Amino acid sequence: MAQRVPTRMGDGSLVQMTRAEIEAEVRAGVEAAVKRAKVPPLAEDEIEHLVDIYASPARFTGVDIGAEVVLSYDGSGAKTFASRLQDLQTYEQCFAADLVELCHNDYSFKAVKTITAYEAQSMREAQLALTVPIQYGAMPNLGLYCRPDGPAPNWAELLPAGRFDEARAGQEEAVELAVTDMVNVGVDLAEAGADGIDFDTAAAAGDADFLATLKASEALRARYPEFGIEIGMAGEFVLGMHGELEYDGVRLAGLWPREQLEVATKAGAHMFGPAVNVNTGKSAAWNAARACALVKPCVDAATIPIHMNVGMGVGGVPMTTYNPVDAVSRASRACVDILRLDGL
Amino acid sequence: MFAMPVAHACASGLGGMRAAGDLVARMQMARGMRLAEAKAYVAERLGVEPSELSDSVLMNERRGDLGLGRLTTFEISHPDEPTAIEAKTNIGDLLDLEIPAVRLLEERVHRSR
Numbered sequence: 001m002a003q004r005v006p007t008r009m010g011d012g013s014l015v016q017m018t019r020a021e022i023e024a025e026v027r028a029g030v031e032a033a034v035k036r037a038k039v040p041p042l043a044e045d046e047i048e049h050l051v052d053i054y055a056s057p058a059r060f061t062g063v064d065i066g067a068e069v070v071l072s073y074d075g076s077g078a079k080t081f082a083s084r085l086q087d088l089q090t091y092e093q094c095f096a097a098d099l100v101e102l103c104h105n106d107y108s109f110k111a112v113k114t115i116t117a118y119e120a121q122s123m124r125e126a127q128l129a130l131t132v133p134i135q136y137g138a139m140p141n142l143g144l145y146c147r148p149d150g151p152a153p154n155w156a157e158l159l160p161a162g163r164f165d166e167a168r169a170g171q172e173e174a175v176e177l178a179v180t181d182m183v184n185v186g187v188d189l190a191e192a193g194a195d196g197i198d199f200d201t202a203a204a205a206g207d208a209d210f211l212a213t214l215k216a217s218e219a220l221r222a223r224y225p226e227f228g229i230e231i232g233m234a235g236e237f238v239l240g241m242h243g244e245l246e247y248d249g250v251r252l253a254g255l256w257p258r259e260q261l262e263v264a265t266k267a268g269a270h271m272f273g274p275a276v277n278v279n280t281g282k283s284a285a286w287n288a289a290r291a292c293a294l295v296k297p298c299v300d301a302a303t304i305p306i307h308m309n310v311g312m313g314v315g316g317v318p319m320t321t322y323n324p325v326d327a328v329s330r331a332s333r334a335c336v337d338i339l340r341l342d343g344l
Numbered sequence: 345m346f347a348m349p350v351a352h353a354c355a356s357g358l359g360g361m362r363a364a365g366d367l368v369a370r371m372q373m374a375r376g377m378r379l380a381e382a383k384a385y386v387a388e389r390l391g392v393e394p395s396e397l398s399d400s401v402l403m404n405e406r407r408g409d410l411g412l413g414r415l416t417t418f419e420i421s422h423p424d425e426p427t428a429i430e431a432k433t434n435i436g437d438l439l440d441l442e443i444p445a446v447r448l449l450e451e452r453v454h455r456s457r
Contacts, residue, residue, distance in 0.1 A: 062355040066395030069379060070369045071357040073349060093415055095349040098358055098365035099373065127445035131413035131428045131435070132366035133373055193445035196373045226442065228373025270376035305372040305379060311348060328351035336356045342372065342379035344352060 005057045008327045010287050011280040012320030019055040022285050026050045029282070029289030037236070037256045042293050046338050050292070053334050054285035060329045063336050070098045070343035072271070072307050074137050074200050074232065077102040077126070085126055092132045098343075101137040101198055102126055108141035109181045110150070116185050120192035127193040135228055136189040137198035140182060140213045142205035145174035152177070155241060171208035171242045175215070182216035187223065196228020196270070203260075204234035206241030207252035210260075214247045214267040221268025231264045232273030232309055233257070236294050257298035265304055271343070274298050275309040278319050284327055288316030292338040305342035310335050315344075361415050363403040364390065367439065374441055389438050410438060 002018040009015055017025070026047055034041050042050070053061060063069075077088040077100060084102060091097040102123055104112045112119055119136065126134050146154040153170035186197045199217065203210035217229050238260065240253025247263050255263070257274035264272045276291035291314075299306050313319035316331035335341055358365030364386055371382035383394040390397075390406050397403065407414050413431030414422055426434060429449060436443040 060351075060354070066398065067356075068358040068365075068398040069356055070365060070372055070382075071349075071352055071360070072369065076349070091349065092361060096353040096357055096360040096362050096365070097349065098360045098369040124445075124448075127432075127448075128429050131361055131431045133370050135373070190444065193448050195370070195444060226374040227444075230373075270373055302378065304376045305382070310352070317348075323347050323351075325347050325351040328347055329355040332352050332355040342382075343369075344356065 005055055006326075007054055008284040008318055008324065009280070010278045010282050010284060010318055012318035012323060012327065015283070017283070019051065022055045022283075023047075023051045025283045025285040026054065026289040029286035030293045032286075033290045033293035037294055039256070039293055039297050042289070042296065042338065046292070047289070049337060050285065050289055050334055053330050053337075054288070059326055061333050062329060063333050067336065069336050069341055070305070070307070071096075072099045072101070072135075072198075072230065072343055073097050074101050074198055074311075075103055075107070076100040077134075078105055078107075084122060085129060088126055088130055088134065092130050097132060099133040099135060099195070100130065101135050102194075103137040107138050107200070108144055109138045109178065109185050110141060110144045112138055113181045113185050116188045119185075120188050123189055123192040123194050133195035133228065135196035135198050135230065136185075136194045137200050138185070139201045139204065140178055140199060140209050140216075141201075142171070142174050142178055142209040142212060145177050146170055150174065150177070159241075168242050168244065171206075171245075175208050175212045178209075178212035179215045179219070182212065183219045186216065186220045190220070190224050190227055196230060198230040198232060200232045201234035201275075202231050203238045206239040207245045208242045210238050210252050211245045211247055214263055217264070217267040217269055228271065229269045230271040230273060230307065231267070231269045232307070233260060233275040236274070236276045257295050258301050261298045261302055261304075261306070265302075269304060271305045271307050272298075272302070273307045273309050275314045276316075278313045278316065280319050284316060284318055284330065288331055288334045291316045292335060295335075295339055299339045299341060302342075306339075307343035308335055308339065308341050310344045358398050359400055359403070361407075361413060362400045364397040364406075367412070367435065368397060370435070370439060370441060370443075386439070410434060412438065
């Protein structure tokens with residue numbers, strides 16, 4: 001009888017599988033990506049390597065010495081343990097973070113624009129206390145700009161009613177408001193000494209959300225040639241909530257990671273973070289294989305660093321608050337080894 | 345929460361200030377350098393091989409020699425070495441980068457005028 005090894009499901013639960021079962025999961029994950037996104041499959045040696053990583057009974061795994069990558073932490077200065085400054089110092093001093101991120105718990109540009117002066121003051125203080133680079137992070141979060149939270153017509157209500165032109169006009173209005181907020185916050189934080197800005201979970205509200213992010217990135221790049229601009233995605237596929245929006249002649253609805261990278265690069269981003277969401281009903285091996293296959297064309301085409309999102313519920317890391325180190329270390333190693341990432 | 349950063353740092357991280365990860369990160373952020381290029385740039389400036397940038401023993405020595413800031417513990421302190429903003433001044437010089445917080449310091453300290 002084949003030996004069964006402990007492994008994880010996408011929700012973090014522990015299950016037992018044979019090596020053959022894990023290999024089948026890996027192949028199915030790759031096939032799911034190929035079928036859905038029309039990407040090339042992983043090579044046989046890459047599939048074998050994934051199987052080796054996930055069929056090991058070891059509690060922990062890691063990349064080879066010398067093959068380490070840059071770790072950028074979104075949300076690292078968010079008052080999780082102590083004050084925001086103490087959290088940033090904890091990530092620097094105790095967690096070996098390569099760069100950290102100051103942020104507000106209401107992680108949206110629309111919300112933080114009202115307290116930007118205080119955020120800038122916090123950035124100044126953090127910059128005096130930390131040696132590692134500090135970026136400021138928040139989400140474009142376009143949904144906050146429509147009624148009842150904002151002034152624009154609510155496209156989520158208009159679309160089901162068949163009022164498409166009004167829904168599109170509402171999103172276009174929201175884009176301009178969001179760009180203004182993101183640029184203003186970005187400028188204030190840059191002038192306070194921030195080393196960069198992180199547009200996190202871009203395109204969470206669809207193609208209009210992504211367009212706002214790209215426009216904001218473009219404006220900040222024009223003003224600050226060496227400002228660190230990171231665009232991190234919300235998911236693997238840009239939803240066409242508007243459907244007709246373009247950036248530099250490229251229709252944004254329906255873009256997969258490689259095409260997302262191309263427009264992000266054009267918009268002046270210096271780091272791009274593809275995100276592949278986890279299917280909690282599938283195994284961790286299936287999810288890691290699918291994520292690697294979806295992101296590989298993006299890394300191969302990149303001219304800027306790729307910092308893949310490999311956190312809770314993305315990049316093969318299970319969707320659970322208390323993630324086991326066996327699952328995180330496997331996802332971490334799998335993505336770095338297979339994709340040759342620049343960072344996580 | 346705890347497992348995520350610690351597991352990633354142990355599995356695949358460059359080590360931050362324990363090694364030279366923050367320096368490589370700065371080249372990615374400011375210049376958009378991909379990993380191999382950023383590692384080669386930093387390694388050349390430090391006088392080491394790119395594969396040595398994650399070696400916390402060697403990098404601790406280089407950081408001390410060059411005044412790039414080092415971690416302190418309750419057993420080990422470095423009272424004669426640069427503080428964070430002072431270390432960032434040295435990092436900017438070493439990497440030929442304008443670090444925003446250092447620029448602000450220079451602009452606002454009267455002695456520099």
